[in-house]
Amino acid sequence: MTAITLDGVATASAVKSELASRIALLRAHGVVPGLGTLLVGDDPGSKSYVAGKHRDCAEVGIESIRVDLPASATTADVRAAIRDLNAASEVTGYIVQLPLPAGHDENAMLELIDPDKDADGLHPTNLGRLVLGIEGELHSPLPCTPAGIVEMLRRYDVPIRGRHVTVIGRGLTVGRPLGLLFTRKGLDATVTLTHSRTIDLAAEVRRADIVVAAVGVPHLVKPEWIRPGAAVLDVGITRVQDEETGKARLTGDVDPDVASVAGHLSPNPGGVGPMTRAMLLANVVKSAEFKLAR
Numbered sequence: 500m501t502a503i504t505l506d507g508v509a510t511a512s513a514v515k516s517e518l519a520s521r522i523a524l525l526r527a528h529g530v531v532p533g534l535g536t537l538l539v540g541d542d543p544g545s546k547s548y549v550a551g552k553h554r555d556c557a558e559v560g561i562e563s564i565r566v567d568l569p570a571s572a573t574t575a576d577v578r579a580a581i582r583d584l585n586a587a588s589e590v591t592g593y594i595v596q597l598p599l600p601a602g603h604d605e606n607a608m609l610e611l612i613d614p615d616k617d618a619d620g621l622h623p624t625n626l627g628r629l630v631l632g633i634e635g636e637l638h639s640p641l642p643c644t645p646a647g648i649v650e651m652l653r654r655y656d657v658p659i660r661g662r663h664v665t666v667i668g669r670g671l672t673v674g675r676p677l678g679l680l681f682t683r684k685g686l687d688a689t690v691t692l693t694h695s696r697t698i699d700l701a702a703e704v705r706r707a708d709i710v711v712a713a714v715g716v717p718h719l720v721k722p723e724w725i726r727p728g729a730a731v732l733d734v735g736i737t738r739v740q741d742e743e744t745g746k747a748r749l750t751g752d753v754d755p756d757v758a759s760v761a762g763h764l765s766p767n768p769g770g771v772g773p774m775t776r777a778m779l780l781a782n783v784v785k786s787a788e789f790k791l792a793r
């Protein structure tokens with residue numbers, strides 16, 4: 500068997516063209532969606548993700564406002580930047596790029612974001628709405644990577660209802676909210692959320708119809724762990740230095756030989772990453788649509 504590729508670049512591109520027409524409609528009604536980003540420090544990965552978010556905005560017609568602080572920024576500087584983004588009328592939604600440099604309390608900073616401008620769905624109010632299953636009448640943005648994973652599975656008709664999902668990693672941006680999302684009414688999966696203290700990870704993965712690896716351990720997930728035909732989504736990424744060229748290479752959490760056993764495989768790069776960016780745009784558009792409807 501060779502797995503069908505869950506192509507994140509093509510799927511994100513389809514999502515972006517659908518959004519472009521909704522953005523044109525918003526603009527016609529005088530609402531200009533604007534995404535703000537706050538980047539602290541000079542982590543190369545974060546810099547490249549933030550640059551990508553601004554390129555995406557330009558592509559679909561969303562204004563974007565960039566705030567960069569040096570690695571030496573104090574907690575008071577970060578608080579002040581968040582306060583300014585909360586107040587800026589041209590910013591309809593914004594993100595604080597994670598991770599923040601050591602010494603900053605990420606949870607405390609996320610809590611300062613105006614929940615109505617939280618484009619990442621990571622403010623406690625919005626995570627609480629995810630726990631409560633609130634959607635519809637309130638704008639309840641979902642964290643972008645979990646939303647991107649579910650959107651990609653839907654678009655490739657991978658069945659979710661009643662299926663067993665094993666998530667590897669319990670981080671804030673992927674594992675924990677993804678477990679909540681998959682078990683929501685309407686998606687109705689059964690989820691096992693595993694982590695570094697899980698006793699027999701291979702056994703937990705072996706019984707899954709859908710495997711999501713979001714842990715940042717290169718090639719952790721082996722072909723012999725995979726139930727034949729399962730869908731496997733590789734989310735974790737590690738920058739490994741190539742011994743021959745000395746250049747940094749991106750390596751996912753899934754051994755490439757998994758493609759010979761899985762039914763569907765979302766590669767890394769080229770899978771969930773582009774969908775994460777597309778879902779961020781979708782959150783900004785939805786929040787502008789709520790603003791228009793109010």
Ligand SMILES: Nc1nc2c(c(=O)[nH]1)N[C@@H](CN(C=O)c1ccc(C(=O)N[C@@H](CCC(=O)O)C(=O)O)cc1)CN2
Pocket residue numbers: 544547548551594595596597598619643644672749767768769770771772773775776
């Ligand atoms: N505030 C947030 N911080 C972080 C999030 C998040 O959702 N909100 N997620 C990740 C980083 N991230 C978005 O910010 C992100 C990661 C990867 C990609 C992506 O498109 N990756 C490409 C590879 C690009 C490369 O590194 O060269 C791919 O997978 O093809 C987009 C966004 C942590 N922080």
